[in-house]
Amino acid sequence: MHRRITGKLVIATHNPGKLAEMRELLAPYGVEAVSAAELDLAEPEETGGSFRANARIKAVAAAKATGLPAFADDSGLAVDALDGAPGIYSARWAGPDKDFRAAMTQIERLLQEHGATTPDRRRARFVSALCVAWPDDHVEEVEATAEGTLVWPPRGHAGFGYDPAFQPDGHHRTFGEMTSIEKHGLPPLGLGLSHRARAFVKLAELCLEAR
Ligand code: ITT
Numbered sequence: 576m577h578r579r580i581t582g583k584l585v586i587a588t589h590n591p592g593k594l595a596e597m598r599e600l601l602a603p604y605g606v607e608a609v610s611a612a613e614l615d616l617a618e619p620e621e622t623g624g625s626f627r628a629n630a631r632i633k634a635v636a637a638a639k640a641t642g643l644p645a646f647a648d649d650s651g652l653a654v655d656a657l658d659g660a661p662g663i664y665s666a667r668w669a670g671p672d673k674d675f676r677a678a679m680t681q682i683e684r685l686l687q688e689h690g691a692t693t694p695d696r697r698r699a700r701f702v703s704a705l706c707v708a709w710p711d712d713h714v715e716e717v718e719a720t721a722e723g724t725l726v727w728p729p730r731g732h733a734g735f736g737y738d739p740a741f742q743p744d745g746h747h748r749t750f751g752e753m754t755s756i757e758k759h760g761l762p763p764l765g766l767g768l769s770h771r772a773r774a775f776v777k778l779a780e781l782c783l784e785a786r
Contacts, residue, residue, distance in 0.1 A: 577715060577781040577782060578709065578713055578715060578782065579782055579783070579784065580604075580606060580644060580646075580707060580782045580783055582607070582643075582644075583607045583608075583609065583643050583644075584601070584606050584607065584608045584609075584643065584644050584645070584646050584707075585608070585609055585610070585611060585614065585616075585637045585638070585641050585643050585644070585645040585646065586598065586601075586608050586609070586610045586611065586645075586646050586647075587611045587616070587633045587634050587636070587637035587645045587646060587647040588610070588611060588633070588647065588648060589611055589612055589618050590666075590735070591612075591735075592734065592735025592736060593648055593650070593735070593771075594610050594612075595755065596755060596758075596759070596769075596771055596772075597646065597648060597771075599755060599756075599759065600759065600761075600771070600772060600775045601646075601783075603785060604779065604783045604784070604785060606783070608646075611637055611645075614640075614641060616636075616637055616640050616641070617636075617640075619632050619633055619636040620632075621633070621649070621663075623649075623663070624663070625663065625704070626649045626650065626651065626663060626702050626703070626704035626718065627649070627704040627706070627716060627718060628649075629649035629663060629704070630647045630648060630649035630704040630705060630706035630716065631647075631706045631708065631714060631716065633645075633647035633649065633706070634646065634647035634706040634707060634708035634714065635706075635708045635712070635714070637708070638708040638709055638710045639710060641710075642710050643710070644707055644708065644709045644710075645707070645708050646705070646706075646707050647705070647706050647707075647708075648703055648704070648705050648771060648774075649663070649703075649704045649706075650665070650701065650702060650703040650704070650770060650771065651663055651664070651665030651666070651701070651702055652665050652682075652699055652700075652701055652702075652736075652737045652741070653699060653700050653701075653702060654682060654686070654697075654698075654699040654725065655698040655699060656685075656686055656689045656691040656696055656697065656698070657682070657685055657686070657689070660685075661678070661682070662702075665678075665736070665737070668681060668682075669736075675735070675736050675737060676729070678737070679729050679737060679739070679740045682725065682737075682740070683725075683727050683740075686725065686727075694724045697724050697725045697726075698722070698723075698724060698725075699722075699723060699724065699725050699741065700720045700721060700722045700723065700770070701720065701721045701723075701737075701741065701769065701770040701771075702718065702719075702720050702770055703718065703719055703720075703769075703770035703771040703773075703774040704716065704717070704718045704774070705717050705718070705771075705774045705775065705777075705778050707778065707782060715778065715781055715782050717774045717775075717777040717778045717781070718774055719767075719770050719771075719773035719774035719776075719777060720770050720773070721741075721743050721768065721769050721770040721773065722743070722744050723741050723742050723743040723744050724741075724742050724744070725740050725741060725742075726740060726741075726742050726749060727740070729749070729751060730748070730749045730751055730752055731748070731749050731750075731751030731752030731753070732751060733750070733751050733752065733753060733754060733755070733758075734750050734751050734753070734755070734758060738750035738751040738758075739751030739752075743768060743769075746768075750769065758772070759771075759772035760772060761776070
């Protein structure tokens with residue numbers, strides 16, 4: 576049985592860009608949300624071997640620490656020509672300073688080394704695994720992707736992380752050139768564009784009721 580989200584929810588992320596998007600996605604459902612940073616929660620070690628496993632680690636840790644249901648996202652960029660790298664290590668490629676310009680430059684250097692200069696050789700996808708965990712160990716999990724092409728140089732200053740280098744299929748602008756509302760691509764703009772919004776649509780079907 577799927578379980579509905581009622582009452583207060585902890586958003587178990589320390590990434591401000593993600594937090595803003597997760598709050599926006601929840602907003603139409605009138606869920607009262609408080610962030611892991613606001614509650615001063617420790618960041619658990621992400622020891623899982625998949626997006627799904629890491630999302631579960633983060634959600635379960637926050638639910639246990641607070642006694643509240645907790646909502647986590649584990650996400651990343653998987654580049655075809657790099658056998659899916661950086662994948663679950665997407666945050667780590669930016670180093671301790673969270674320098675995503677450096678991480679994008681590193682990916683570009685590797686793409687050049689692989690001779691990946693044409694759009695068809697520069698395919699990539701963002702992946703988002705979302706998990707809601709309750710203190711009694713119940714979990715709800717969903718996952719979705721957004722397919723696209725990597726551009727160089729990066730374009731736009733909106734969003735976070737690898738957004739300026741990623742041009743989703745069917746669009747001429749990168750996520751870095753879109754407002755967050757466009758990046759979500761939810762109605763009336765579409766049925767879900769970003770990996771996170773597309774996963775959230777699935778989660779909402781299982782666990783949320785529109786107000
Ligand atoms: P939390 O674990 O606290 O949520 P984090 O940044 O460490 O924060 P992840 O382990 O899931 O999160 O790392 C995912 C990285 O992938 C993230 O730091 C971004 O750089 C990148 N990423 C994920 N979704 C993205 C998006 O929508 N746009 C751009 N980059 C994204």
